[in-house]
Amino acid sequence: MKKTKSEILFDQAQGLMPGGVNSPVRAFKNINKNPIFFKSAKGSILLDEDDNEYIDFVGSWGPMILGHSNPIIVKALKKQLDYGVSYGAPTSLENQLATLIQDQFPTIEKIRMVNSGTEATMSCIRLARGYTGKNKIIKFTGCYHGHVDSLLVRAGSGVSTFGLPDSPGIPKDLAQLTHSCCYNDIEEVKSIANEIGNDLAAIIVEPVAGNMGFIPGDIDFLKTLRNLCNRNNALLIFDEVMSGFRVSLGGAQEIYNIKPDLTALGKVIGGGLPVGAFGGKEKIMNQLAPLGPIYQAGTLSGNSLAMSAGIALLSTLIKENPFQDLENASNHLLSSMKNMFKEKGMPFSSATMGGMFGFFFSSTLPKNYKEVSQTDENLFKKFFISALNHGIYFAPSKYESGFISTAHNQEILEIALEKLDLAIKEI
Numbered sequence: 001m002k003k004t005k006s007e008i009l010f011d012q013a014q015g016l017m018p019g020g021v022n023s024p025v026r027a028f029k030n031i032n033k034n035p036i037f038f039k040s041a042k043g044s045i046l047l048d049e050d051d052n053e054y055i056d057f058v059g060s061w062g063p064m065i066l067g068h069s070n071p072i073i074v075k076a077l078k079k080q081l082d083y084g085v086s087y088g089a090p091t092s093l094e095n096q097l098a099t100l101i102q103d104q105f106p107t108i109e110k111i112r113m114v115n116s117g118t119e120a121t122m123s124c125i126r127l128a129r130g131y132t133g134k135n136k137i138i139k140f141t142g143c144y145h146g147h148v149d150s151l152l153v154r155a156g157s158g159v160s161t162f163g164l165p166d167s168p169g170i171p172k173d174l175a176q177l178t179h180s181c182c183y184n185d186i187e188e189v190k191s192i193a194n195e196i197g198n199d200l201a202a203i204i205v206e207p208v209a210g211n212m213g214f215i216p217g218d219i220d221f222l223k224t225l226r227n228l229c230n231r232n233n234a235l236l237i238f239d240e241v242m243s244g245f246r247v248s249l250g251g252a253q254e255i256y257n258i259k260p261d262l263t264a265l266g267k268v269i270g271g272g273l274p275v276g277a278f279g280g281k282e283k284i285m286n287q288l289a290p291l292g293p294i295y296q297a298g299t300l301s302g303n304s305l306a307m308s309a310g311i312a313l314l315s316t317l318i319k320e321n322p323f324q325d326l327e328n329a330s331n332h333l334l335s336s337m338k339n340m341f342k343e344k345g346m347p348f349s350s351a352t353m354g355g356m357f358g359f360f361f362s363s364t365l366p367k368n369y370k371e372v373s374q375t376d377e378n379l380f381k382k383f384f385i386s387a388l389n390h391g392i393y394f395a396p397s398k399y400e401s402g403f404i405s406t407a408h409n410q411e412i413l414e415i416a417l418e419k420l421d422l423a424i425k426e427i
């Protein structure tokens with residue numbers, strides 16, 4: 001059979017990059033398929049190298065909340081190109097993006113821009129350790145905080161997709177400083193925090209977990225983390241790289257009304273360009289160089305091109321505040337899917353929050369990583385492949401979330417549901 005362009009490109013890519021990709025989950029290895037190579041995207045639609053169209057529920061893993069190639073962002077980027085893309089020196093654009101973020105996240109009294117979510121969480125950990133003078137960290141199994149050495153212990157997302165408990169290459173001495181607890185389990189984190197006692201520097205958590213599928217944190221669980229940090233003079237770090245400007249304008253911390261000491265952001269705030277940020281209490285942030293002794297830096301941090309994309313996206317998002325509409329749209333999608341699976345006698349559970357959603361092949365919604373791992377993997381793979389064949393692009397792993405955009409209008413959703421109905425009937 002004649003090879004598709006995607007297949008030819010993947011053959012080529014495998015000779016160039018490990019596994020043919022620049023980020024593991026893209027490879028589709030866990031579902032024994034070749035990845036699809038894309039050449040363009042507009043609104044809610046992706047176009048692959050073989051001219052097949054897909055309705056996209058990945059959105060570049062979150063940033064495309066206003067749809068692909070949104071004209072407002074394209075215009076801002078084109079305008080900035082004429083002024084230069086990076087000067088390695090301060091600009092008014094950095095002030096603008098910082099203000100837009102701080103207005104929505106009152107806990108971010110001071111902020112610093114970086115180039116990825118990984119950099120943001122990594123810097124939070126260093127800052128927490130430097131500020132408290134302590135070493136140990138608590139994280140939660142199935143929460144992914146980027147590929148930071150200290151945080152790649154029982155991480156979700158790609159690490160779980162490929163069944164890797166941790167990664168080789170992380171010194172034992174460092175890994176020992178990170179304790180992983182069960183998500184949403186109050187008693188366990190209390191007892192571990194007790195055990196660690198006064199060497200606890202920080203607790204880092206995804207307040208809504210998006211890297212073991214989509215699992216909202218329990219409010220009492222998150223409140224417990226706040227109290228434990230207060231009691232142990234440790235910092236509470238909310239990793240809102242995925243949930244920030246995704247579940248609501250002020251992130252999960254606004255929805256739960258819980259104030260972390262530090263917040264990590266990424267994904268949406270860059271409008272699709274590589275941006276991360278972290279921030280929090282002024283007296284903590286002021287410990288960073290050049291004001292304080294804790295070092296953190298970045299050649300392209302705050303570059304004009306990325307800042308202008310972020311400004312265009314966030315100011316539009318703030319003006320439109322589409323989160324209730326996005327949640328209604330996801331609810332419609334998922335409740336319709338639930339009915340389709342019910343007819344087949346297949347278990348299905350789901351959750352939504354703003355522009356983020358998740359579904360599992362289990363009759364009740366999982367509350368932690370272990371319960372996610374017990375959901376039907378085989379059924380997920382069959383569904384994923386069938387949906388893909390019908391032009392619906394979900395994330396290729398049960399350990400990932402789904403994302404919807406303002407470009408997923410009523411008409412697109414009805415088309416998606418017709419395709420999904422066929423796809424599900426064929427499983």
Ligand SMILES: *Cc1c(COP(=O)(O)O)cnc(C)c1O
Nearest residue numbers: 116117118144145146239241242
């Ligand atoms: C994606 C993600 C990261 C890592 O961000 P990168 O930009 O991929 O480095 C960190 N934390 C969470 C919660 C994420 O979803």
